[in-house]
Amino acid sequence: MSIELANITKSFGQVQALKGVSAVFHEERIYGLLGRNGAGKSTLLNILTGRIFPDSGTVTVDNERGTENDSAQSKIFLMSETTLHPDFMRVNKAFHWAGMFYPGFDESYAKGLAQEFGLSLKAKISGLSTGYRSIFKLILALSVNVPYVLLDEPVLGLDANHRELFYRRLLEKYTEKPFTVVLSTHLIEEVANLIEDVIIIKEGKVLRQESREELLSGGYTVSGGSAAVETYIQGKNVLGIDALGGLRTAYVLGVPEKDSQSAMDLEFGPMDLQKLFIQLTNS
Amino acid sequence: MKIYPSFRLQLRDHIPAVIIYYIVLISMALLSLALIPFMTPDDNVHVTTNGVTAVTIIFAFICSLCAFKDSFFLSIQHSVSRRTQFIARLGTLGAVCAVLALGDELYTLMLTGLGRLFPTVFSGESLYQMIYSYDGMSPKGSVFDIIFSFFSFLAVSSLGYLLTVLNYRLNKIGKVLFWAGTPIAVVLIASYISAHPSVAGIIIPFLTGLIWALFSSLPRMIISCTLLTVVFSGLTWLLMRRAGVK
Numbered sequence: 001m002s003i004e005l006a007n008i009t010k011s012f013g014q015v016q017a018l019k020g021v022s023a024v025f026h027e028e029r030i031y032g033l034l035g036r037n038g039a040g041k042s043t044l045l046n047i048l049t050g051r052i053f054p055d056s057g058t059v060t061v062d063n064e065r066g067t068e069n070d071s072a073q074s075k076i077f078l079m080s081e082t083t084l085h086p087d088f089m090r091v092n093k094a095f096h097w098a099g100m101f102y103p104g105f106d107e108s109y110a111k112g113l114a115q116e117f118g119l120s121l122k123a124k125i126s127g128l129s130t131g132y133r134s135i136f137k138l139i140l141a142l143s144v145n146v147p148y149v150l151l152d153e154p155v156l157g158l159d160a161n162h163r164e165l166f167y168r169r170l171l172e173k174y175t176e177k178p179f180t181v182v183l184s185t186h187l188i189e190e191v192a193n194l195i196e197d198v199i200i201i202k203e204g205k206v207l208r209q210e211s212r213e214e215l216l217s218g219g220y221t222v223s224g225g226s227a228a229v230e231t232y233i234q235g236k237n238v239l240g241i242d243a244l245g246g247l248r249t250a251y252v253l254g255v256p257e258k259d260s261q262s263a264m265d266l267e268f269g270p271m272d273l274q275k276l277f278i279q280l281t282n283s
Numbered sequence: 284m285k286i287y288p289s290f291r292l293q294l295r296d297h298i299p300a301v302i303i304y305y306i307v308l309i310s311m312a313l314l315s316l317a318l319i320p321f322m323t324p325d326d327n328v329h330v331t332t333n334g335v336t337a338v339t340i341i342f343a344f345i346c347s348l349c350a351f352k353d354s355f356f357l358s359i360q361h362s363v364s365r366r367t368q369f370i371a372r373l374g375t376l377g378a379v380c381a382v383l384a385l386g387d388e389l390y391t392l393m394l395t396g397l398g399r400l401f402p403t404v405f406s407g408e409s410l411y412q413m414i415y416s417y418d419g420m421s422p423k424g425s426v427f428d429i430i431f432s433f434f435s436f437l438a439v440s441s442l443g444y445l446l447t448v449l450n451y452r453l454n455k456i457g458k459v460l461f462w463a464g465t466p467i468a469v470v471l472i473a474s475y476i477s478a479h480p481s482v483a484g485i486i487i488p489f490l491t492g493l494i495w496a497l498f499s500s501l502p503r504m505i506i507s508c509t510l511l512t513v514v515f516s517g518l519t520w521l522l523m524r525r526a527g528v529k
Contacts, residue, residue, distance in 0.1 A: 051359055052527035068524075070284050073362035084360035084528065086353040100288040101361035 001027040001062045003048060003076070003148055003180070008057035010043055017043040018054070019204040027147060028178035032195035032212070032273075034188060036281050039201040041184045042081065045150050049078040061148075074102070078150040079141040083133055087126030091119060091136055095143075104145035113139045113169065117162060130157035138166055142173055150182045155190070167194060188274040198273070202281050216271045220256045223249040224266040232262040239279035251279045285363045289371035290378075293354045297379045300346050305386050308335065312394060312405075319404060329404060332394045336387050336410035336432045343383055343436045347376075347443030351451060356528065365523050373516065376440055384432035388425050410435075415501055431501060434508035441515035448522045451529075 003025040010018040017040045025031055035041045046052045048059055050067050059066030066072050085094050091114065099105040114121055117135045119128075128136060134156045141149050155163045171194070174181065183191050198215050200208040208215060219239065222232055229241070229248035239251040256268045315330040358368050387409070394407025411431035416423045453461060476483045497507040 046528065049359075049362065050364065053525060068364045068366060070362070070364050070367055073364065074285070076362060078360075082528070084356040086357065097288075097292065097357065097361065100291065101285055101363065 001147070003062075003066065004058075004060040005044070005048065006058045006060070008044065008047055008054045008059070010040075010047060010052070010054050017204055018047075021057070021201070021204070021206055023199055023206055023209055025148065025180055025182055026197075027180055029197055030174065030181045030195050031183065031197045031199060032188070032191055033182050033184040033199050033201070034277055035184075035201035037186075039281075040204045041201055042152055044201070045078055045080065045152050045182070045184060048150065049073065049076055051078070051080075075146050076148045076150065077102070077141055077144045077146050078152065079137040079154060080152045081156060083125060083137065085125050087124070089125050090121070091123050091125065092121040094125065094136070094140070095121075098140055098144060102144045102146065106143045106145060110139050110143035113142060116165065116169075131159065131162065134158055135162060135166075142169060145177075146179070148180045148182070150184070152184045154183065154185065155187060163190065167191075170194075188277055192273040200277060200280060207280060212273065216273060216276065219251060219253045219271040219276065221249055221251055221269045221271060221275070222256065222263075222266050223247065223269070228262070228265050232257075232260075232266055234262075239276070240282065242275075251275060285361070285367055286371050286374070288361075289354075289358055289363050289367055290374045292357060293350065293368075293371055293375040294378060296350050296354055297346055297375070300342075300349075301379065301382060301386070304339075304342055305390065308332075308390055309393075312390075312397065315404070316397065316401075319401060322404070329406070330394075331406045332391065333406065333408045334410035334413050335390055335394075335407075336428075336435065339383055339387050339432070340435055340439050343380065344439045344443040346379070347440040348447050350375075350444060351447040355451075355526070359528055365526065369520050369523055372444070372519075376437065376444070376512075376516075380433050380436035380440060383436050384429045387432050388429050391428065392425070411501070427501060431504065434505050438508040438511040438515070441512045441519070445515045445519045445522075448519050448526070452522050452526060 005021055005023045008018050008021040009016070017038075021040070021044060023044075033041050033044070043052070047054045048066070050059075050073055053067070061069075061072035061075055064072040095105075095107050095110050098110075099107050111121065113119075117132075117139065119132055119135050119139065123132075125133070125136065134154065135158065138151070138154055141151060141154075155166060158166065167190070170181065173179075183195060185191055192212075195212055197211050198208060199206060222229060224232075224247070226243070226246055226248045229250050233241075233250050233252060237253040239253060241251070242249045251271065257263055258268055312330070312332070355368065391407050391409045394405055397405040398407055409428040409431075411428045412423060415431070416427075449461070450458060476486055496503070498504045
């Protein structure tokens with residue numbers, strides 16, 4: 001069971017947003033969909049949920065045609081940056097409609113979450129701040145109980161307390177009954193320990209799709225004096241180097257050679273997801 | 284398939300507007316009723332609601348012009364396919380037109396009843412009676428009034444919905460060209476026809492004949508409105524099936 005995207009391309013005028021993207025979202029996994037601004041993450045999620053149509057390529061949901069198929073699409077919920085609910089609608093009415101369209105929607109759980117987050121059920125959606133709009137959509141996403149939940153910039157405008165509460169509730173929900181979560185976010189450090197698989201998109205193409213462990217085990221960091229680091233990285237596959245005064249930290253792909261002569265006085269560490277992402281996606 | 288929830292969602296767009304519309308109509312009649320004790324025969328006041336359906340036709344058109352975007356977005360948010368939305372829309376169209384046709388008839392009957400009590404003040408005649416059975420040739424009765432109103436609403440509502448979906452699909456330049464270009468084209472064509480009697484001599488009889496052929500009797504009107512509804516709805520589907528979220 002999975003969502004499969006095959007050779008998806010999409011252009012907006014002269015801009016080619018997606019260039020033959022193929023990716024798979026397996027069941028009961030937490031994915032991090034990472035990419036810089038304009039990389040094509042939101043476009044990909046919008047195509048996956050039928051909000052826009054690809055120029056070419058196919059979307060398959062649990063071996064069924066994904067586009068324009070109620071049965072396939074009812075397994076997916078996308079929380080997007082754009083709010084598609086009418087401005088005049090109140091939060092409790094939005095919950096009512098979610099219940100009409102998603103039989104698994106747990107209204108009492110949603111109301112409980114709203115209370116926890118301090119979201120008034122009688123508030124009009126148009127009157128909500130950016131943060132509370134995100135909270136409103138997150139509550140819907142956590143309460144619909146579908147196999148695939150896609151979250152595009154889920155913590156946009158949320159303060160630290162609300163972000164922590166959201167991550168906690170997401171993990172609780174996932175532990176209780178696993179489902180597929182796709183987190184598209186720029187706050188990589190916050191989700192680094194949450195995600196199991198990573199998909200990195202760069203300029204409309206999938207750069208990497210692998211488990212977080214695999215991705216991070218493929219490299220390491222080496223730090224020390226600039227001369228020692230420069231000597232050590234000679235002939236190695238270096239993603240990038242950070243410099244601070246006379247110190248250097250290099251991001252290197254491969255296995256650390258701690259016993260080599262050039263490794264003396266150097267410190268080795270695991271690859272950091274955010275650093276790796278920055279190095280991989282730097283122009 | 285999520286047809287039923289989608290149908291209810293789209294119906295929700297119309298219900299408050301329809302209720303307010305009839306509240307306003309009834310309030311106007313009640314206000315007139317309340318003013319009767321203050322009238323003298325010299326005031327020469329007469330309240331008529333002849334052909335209220337003509338007003339309701341405009342109301343149905345405006346309602347359908349406002350019916351697309353909110354429900355489309357909310358349906359997409361709830362993973363409803365465009366096909367399901369379109370089928371639900373046809374159901375909504377039928378339901379709303381039936382309610383409006385029934386509402387108009389009840390209102391006309393109410394005014395006819397008031398006309399019996401206060402013959403010098405109130406009178407009410409349906410649009411169908413005014414168009415088709417004024418000469419006593421066509422059959423009279425509430426059923427015919429309702430049928431006439433229903434099919435009229437069906438055609439104008441589908442046109443309104445087509446226009447709103449078209450407007451949604453057009454880009455900025457397209458919107459300007461369509462909404463400014465259409466009235467300009469109509470004015471230019473009308474001016475050209477009136478300036479050229481030879482052209483007017485061909486076009487005006489043709490249009491008169493066409494209208495006569497399409498609407499000269501209730502059965503013809505039913506067939507014509509059904510065909511128009513099918514054409515407008517077919518075009519709507521062509522525009523809707525690839526509509527994306529903007």
